[in-house]
Amino acid sequence: METKNRVICPSCGAENLPGTLFCVQCGTYLPSGGPLRTEPLPEQDGEETYIKPVPETMGKTTQRTMHLEIDILDTGRKAILSVEREILVGRLDTAHGIFPALDLTADGGLEQGVSRRHARFYTRDGTCFVEDLDSTNGTFLNGERLTPYLPYAVQDEDTIMFGTLHVKVHIYNE
Amino acid sequence: MATFAPQEDYYAILEVSSDATTEEIRQSYQELVRRYHPDSPKGNTYFFRKIRQAYQVLGEPSRRRAYDQQRRQRNSDSTLPFTWDTKLSRSTLPTLTTSQMLYTLVNIRPQSTEPVGKRLNLALVIDCSASMKGTPLHYVKMAALDVLKFMHPNDILAIIAFNDRARVLTPSTPARNRIAFSSALASLSSAGGTEIYQGLMAGLEQVRRYASDEYINHVLLLTDGRTYGDEDRAVFEAQQAYNQGIYISAFGIGEEWNDKFLDDLARAGGGISQYISSPSAVRKVLREQIQELNKSIAHKLRLHVKPADGVQLQSAYRAAPYMELLDRTLGNVLKLGRLVSEEPMAILLEFIVPPRQAGPWKLAQLELAAEDLGTGEKLITRQELKVNIASEVVNEPLPPQLFNYLSRINAFRLQENAWRALDAGDTKQATSLLEAAATQLFDMGYGELAQAAMLEVGYIARGGTSTGRGRKKLRYGTRSLSIPSIQQSRRGNHGN
Structure with a gap:
């Protein structure tokens, strides 16, 4: 029982007291702070939420605004989003400066295993991509688990699962 | 012997000024007694009692002196040249079988912007x-x-x-x-x-x-x-x-x-x-x-941390206006030096909290002492750190300000530990700590300092030693990362 309460640093393996936010040995951020929260959180800075975009493809890229209708099947909520650069999917956490465009907190995101920074959508040359941001419980496209940080093309009517939360994506090109 | 309450303004009750003579006070008292005596048409028992009470204190010179002294003390409390508050990393702690870590941020904000004329x-x-x-x-x-x-x-x-x-x-x-x-x-x-x-x-x-x-x-x-x-x-x-x-x-x-x-x-x-x-x-x-x-407004600032039984003050850092590990030669009495107007001070305390059964708990008392540079008055104020111990885990957001300071102190501490390791001859430990510091600095958007750290890693790996310039740039650069907004005007690192 004793060791269960300890926070093991994922980077150096040092044991930290519960509630510790930065590993005493190597300084790695321990967002769980012990048996209090569950998911890893790569963001360090409290203010910044911008994620570096994938390198621009050479040549002419036609950046067109896309509209996504995200149908959250578990709750029946529909969210309509326009993708200009990218949109973050996750759970709102003002304390860490995480403001996802698609906030799944109200849809039971925490219980369904949605990370605060779970995944992102973005467009390239008229195609919509989804990329998992190394979320704890994974992102699934039509039932297949995505490798973190790799873009996958999304088609109209695809089903995506963030953790165990199901959504259906409708794409409207302008 | 009549007791008195220093929060009551007896002078106002007796309608006299605070420098009135005993004779003036007596005259005013007699006038008021006639007006408010319960037997008179305008009589009021409550007022009458108050007036009697006030006169029992002010009418007697030795009691009046004691009352005056206590009032001065009270008034000085209300005119502190600063305000202060505390923020805890969690207000509710779970009952665990092990000790746990709790961070506390103490903010001291200067109030007056007037020069003290010294x-x-x-x-x-x-x-x-x-x-x-x-x-x-x-x-x-x-x-x-x-x-x-x-x-x-x-x-x-x-x-x-x-x-x-x-x-x-x-x-x-x-x-x-x-x-x-x-x-x-x-x-x-x-x-x-x-x-x-x-x-x-x-x-x-x-x-x-x-x-x-x-x-x-x-x-x-x-x-x-x-x-x-x-x-x-x-x-x-x-x-x-x-x-x-x-x-x-x-x-x-x-x-x-x-x-x-x-x-x-x-x-x-x-x-x-x-x-x-x-x-x-x-x-x-x-x-x-x-x-x-x-711009100094107060000096001889001291924060005395009085933890409850079993609670341990693990470390204490100044987080703003610049970062440093606070001197612990006086144990839990932390010397904080001068307070400068328009420069808020922030202190980060790390507590190790022992296991404890559920219920509210007074974790520590903080006593802040200072000397007002304008009036020369010695000021002491106290605050209590209270938490709630609960049998279930409560998810609560971390105060953003505490997180910001903590992540900067983390980078500062990593590189400080790296230099200590290097001075002790442990180059392996030093390089890994510097690499960790570089990662943190980079994540926070301080690319230049992160690069300086990586350069030193290279020097140490090759020659077993760092450069004086790199070391000072990092040490004095990271310590002035305290507040992003004033980072430009208060660099510890001048004239590159």
């Missing part, structure tokens, strides 16, 4: 060892003359030059006497070694001649070299001076000076240590320092 009493202690020869000494002379322009004519300044021994160029003299300073500075030349203790003692001696509550007493030490064998004595003297209300700040020029020693000296002396990478920046740094001294 004059400065300074000594400028200049290193004139052989290494300062030529351009560096020239810049320092220019800076010293420039300082005079920024001082009030009635401010006091002494200039001391030191190498192996100290020479008083100008004894403590009012700043309006510019000729005395400029002719003395003209005679300054460089030779010999560096013995900081000698210079420091001569500087303190000059400042002591005028040292009083009427002045802000400060020694400014400028050096580019290392002192050998007299470090401990110098730090001891700094401590003594601090207790007399004389502060010491230390400025290291170039790369050769001993950063650990100057930090210790400034910390013991209640001042600040700064890195001046190029002699041409001395002028700017000194000017800022004089301006800052003029």
